[in-house]
Amino acid sequence: MPLxxxxxxxxxxxxxxxxxxxxxxxxxxxxxxASVIVNLAYRMxxxxxxxxxxxxxxxxxxxxxxxTFRADSKFSTWLYRIASNKCKDWLRAKRPGMGQQDVxxxxxxxxxxxxxxxxxxxxxxxxxxxxLEQAIQRLPPLYREAFVLKHVEGMSYEEMxxxxxVNGDTLKMRVYKGRLQLSRELALLNSA
Amino acid sequence: MDEQELLVQRFLxxxxxxxxxxxxxxxxxxxxxxxxxxxxxxxxxxEAAQLPRMTPSAKFLSELKAKVAPPPLSWWxxxxxxxxxxxxxxxxxxxxxxxxxxxxxxxxxxFAVISPRVVEMQVPAGSAQxxxxxxxxxxxxxxxxxxxxxxxARSVSVAGDFNGWDPAQTKLERSDGGVWTATIPxxxxxxxxxxxxxxxxxxxxPLAAEEATDGFGAQNAVLDVAx
Numbered sequence: 001m002p003l004x005x006x007x008x009x010x011x012x013x014x015x016x017x018x019x020x021x022x023x024x025x026x027x028x029x030x031x032x033x034a035s036v037i038v039n040l041a042y043r044m045x046x047x048x049x050x051x052x053x054x055x056x057x058x059x060x061x062x063x064x065x066x067x068t069f070r071a072d073s074k075f076s077t078w079l080y081r082i083a084s085n086k087c088k089d090w091l092r093a094k095r096p097g098m099g100q101q102d103v104x105x106x107x108x109x110x111x112x113x114x115x116x117x118x119x120x121x122x123x124x125x126x127x128x129x130x131x132l133e134q135a136i137q138r139l140p141p142l143y144r145e146a147f148v149l150k151h152v153e154g155m156s157y158e159e160m161x162x163x164x165x166v167n168g169d170t171l172k173m174r175v176y177k178g179r180l181q182l183s184r185e186l187a188l189l190n191s192a
Numbered sequence: 193m194d195e196q197e198l199l200v201q202r203f204l205x206x207x208x209x210x211x212x213x214x215x216x217x218x219x220x221x222x223x224x225x226x227x228x229x230x231x232x233x234x235x236x237x238x239e240a241a242q243l244p245r246m247t248p249s250a251k252f253l254s255e256l257k258a259k260v261a262p263p264p265l266s267w268w269x270x271x272x273x274x275x276x277x278x279x280x281x282x283x284x285x286x287x288x289x290x291x292x293x294x295x296x297x298x299x300x301x302x303f304a305v306i307s308p309r310v311v312e313m314q315v316p317a318g319s320a321q322x323x324x325x326x327x328x329x330x331x332x333x334x335x336x337x338x339x340x341x342x343x344x345a346r347s348v349s350v351a352g353d354f355n356g357w358d359p360a361q362t363k364l365e366r367s368d369g370g371v372w373t374a375t376i377p378x379x380x381x382x383x384x385x386x387x388x389x390x391x392x393x394x395x396x397x398p399l400a401a402e403e404a405t406d407g408f409g410a411q412n413a414v415l416d417v418a419x
Contacts, residue, residue, distance in 0.1 A: 021262070023260055027257045030253065030256055030257060030260075034248040034256075035247065035248060038248045038252070039246050051246070052248065052252040055248070055252070055256075056252065056255070056256050056259075060256070060260070128239050129239060129242070129243055132239050132240060132243065133243065136240075147240070151236075151237050151241060152240050152241070152243055154241065172201070172205060175205070176201045179201075179204065179237065182236045182240075183229075183236045186235065186236060186239075187232050
């Protein structure tokens, strides 16, 4: 869900009520943002149960630190940043063979890998979705994160800058590299 | 990233001006290789936007909300919270008038109901002891206990202002040790009285705090009854 498509009390009002021990208000924040957080985590870790665990950790961390939340930024941005960091922490700790550098340092892709591929046969829509899901999981985490926020969650680069704390040009480069790798993999499948 | 690649990426990121977009479309139209590369990337973007979204499970939502909910209060904490929670009393003139009427009627009713009441009083030490007042008449009465020690008497009665000096009206009862007692209700006031022993011997109350002459050379006991 795009960050601003909400009805009812806005996030700032719900945060203020939560700080006054109105736990129902935080429940509304959960309802409002759970889908994005769970999906973001799912795209990052590729496992539903882990995704919900990470989403829960993110919400609980936000709840505990709510008094430190500064009202000059959006709650959603703050929450997504927490969730993103939880996912990265998980990837560092749990993903076999994936070390700190793999998560934190941009991989250098051969920009010429996207060779022209002529689709010999077209994959069905469902096949494409499945293959794309798997291909996203194979992206380096930083590309994956940027690609998911941009093209799966539909965020703008400005929103992504706020959430990830990375400048727009870097994010564009990560999204570009992600797109390129995914394009290459799907093209290979089509030509198989 | 070569120039053409950059152009494709800027197109996908919607960074091109309208004029640049037209120019880009003209370029890809003339270059099948570039067009195919662009279309592959467009497919990735389009498919990514349509990936199925996962709905958070009910278990996830309920567990999470339970974790951020406050722990249940003990009955004492609930009671304390109930009695200490600040409340706002909202009222209007009609409600206030109605409440005042109810209060007035209630107070008036209360006075009507509680007119018989119990009053304790102190009286001077003596044989006449006040026990209490309890009467259903409008004017309260005080129960006064009269005591006389006469171990040898066969009967003892009392005569005074309160019974028209008729000793037959108020008899004392004997208890252990020759103590004779009677409890009589009296309105507040000042009374003179005497005990009558065996129906013939008139004696003043030896324990009375006050005595008064009877005008015939004898002394009556005096009892002040007040509330």
